[in-house]
Structures are given as C-alpha cells and as structure tokens.
Amino acid sequence: MPMQPPPDLESLSLAEIARLAEEQRLPPVDSWNPDRIGDSEMRIARDGSWYHQGRAITRPAMVRLFSMILRCEADGSHVLVTPIEKLRIAVEDAPFGAVEMKAEGEGRDSRLAFRLNTGDLVAADADHSIRFVEKADGPHPYLRVRGRLDALIARPLYYELAERALSGGDDPAGIWSNGAFFPVDPVP
Incomplete structure (x- = not known):
C-alpha cells in the first residue's frame, strides 16, 4: 500500500482532521511481545530526524513506516516491534x-x-x-x-x-x- 502525502493542514477543518486522525490504522504493537530482542542501530535525534548506523534516513515514507511500529516501554525505553522481534531504538527527547x-x-x-x-x-x-x-x-x-x-x-x-x-x-x-x-x- 503506497503512502499518501499528508494533506495540507490549512485546507482542512478540525472536524476533517479529527476524522482523519481516527482513520489512522496502526498495527497492534502493544499486543506484540516477541522473544527475539536486539538493537536496531537507529536513533531519533532531538529535532525528530531518524538515523540508522549514523546515517540520516531521508525517505519520509521509511520514517513513517518505522514510526508506525514504535512503542515506548514501561521503563521509558523505546523499541520498534513486530510480531517476531523487538529492537531497541535510541530517542534523544520525544520520538x-x-x-x-x-x-x-x-x-x-x-x-x-x-x-x-x-x-x-x-x-x-x-x-x-x-x-x-x-x-x-x-x-x-x-x-x-x-x-x-x-x-x-x-x-x-x-x-x-x-x-x-x-x-x-x-x-x-x-x-x-x-x-x-x-x-x-x-x-x-
């Protein structure tokens, strides 16, 4: 499924924004607890930029995809989680x-x-x-x-x-x- 570009916020009413926010379909990451745990070698910088092995991830669709499987654990750490693995990701401030x-x-x-x-x-x-x-x-x-x-x-x-x-x-x-x-x- 191709990622759609985000709509222009100014052109939307708040009712339309609320509807779009409700329609966002996210995977059930809170219900996934895989045994396989590792490190993603990824980092989210204070300015919201994403990095893998020190190199910026410049494709917005990739960042969006990763953001959909992001979870904050009870201890405040962050992970990228799928049904088969959970990978730590460093977050400098907010993801x-x-x-x-x-x-x-x-x-x-x-x-x-x-x-x-x-x-x-x-x-x-x-x-x-x-x-x-x-x-x-x-x-x-x-x-x-x-x-x-x-x-x-x-x-x-x-x-x-x-x-x-x-x-x-x-x-x-x-x-x-x-x-x-x-x-x-x-x-x-």
Whole structure:
C-alpha cells in the first residue's frame, strides 16, 4: 500500500482532521511481545530526524513506516516491534515533533490539532494531552500521540500556545482543546 502525502493542514477543518486522525490504522504493537530482542542501530535525534548506523534516513515514507511500529516501554525505553522481534531504538527527547497547529474557537470552545513530522494528525483532547516540562533551557511542551509516545511541540507553536493561555483568563493559565484543559505550569 503506497503512502499518501499528508494533506495540507490549512485546507482542512478540525472536524476533517479529527476524522482523519481516527482513520489512522496502526498495527497492534502493544499486543506484540516477541522473544527475539536486539538493537536496531537507529536513533531519533532531538529535532525528530531518524538515523540508522549514523546515517540520516531521508525517505519520509521509511520514517513513517518505522514510526508506525514504535512503542515506548514501561521503563521509558523505546523499541520498534513486530510480531517476531523487538529492537531497541535510541530517542534523544520525544520520538515525534509537532510541527504545525490548527486552532479553532476560543476558551473552553477551543479545538487544537497538530501535524507531526511524520505527517500524522493528532487532535489535542483528554486522550492526547498537552503538558509542559521544565528543563534547564526552559519549558518544553509535549503532546501525547499514543500509548506513552509523545511529540515535542515546535518552539513557534509553543509561543502560539502561550499566547492562547495568557489571553484565556483561566487561573491557573492553560489551554483548552476539545473540552480538556491543560495547565501551562511546567512540571519539574
């Protein structure tokens, strides 16, 4: 099945984005527990770039394919998993990057959707939360993608989120999306 190019986020309504996000068919990696375990010799850099044996994986379709079999284990490690093998993969920060955002509405009626660096679409809601983590270089915003997998929200989008939070008048300040509230106070 050939990979389709991601649709233009600006041309889609949030209802269309939500429908597309729901239609994403992913393999049941959480139910696969193969005995064969190894190392993929792969790494996902802080900027979301994928590498194999030190060389960049430049084909977006390959990155997308690998991202579909990615899982975060209970101990926080990451693996690529199939029914027959599980391979460790190094992840420097978050395995995904949220690189584009579309917002509709204000306050409690807000709805936010994000495009990931893999082309996937994720609508922020109770199951796909936004959280802020305090690090040495300041707060880092994350979006829950699926399972225990997160996307680091790009800095320009962080500024848009901060603006929405500050103009919302909530105490504590935060962001609403699809009926869920996400405080912007970073957790240490």
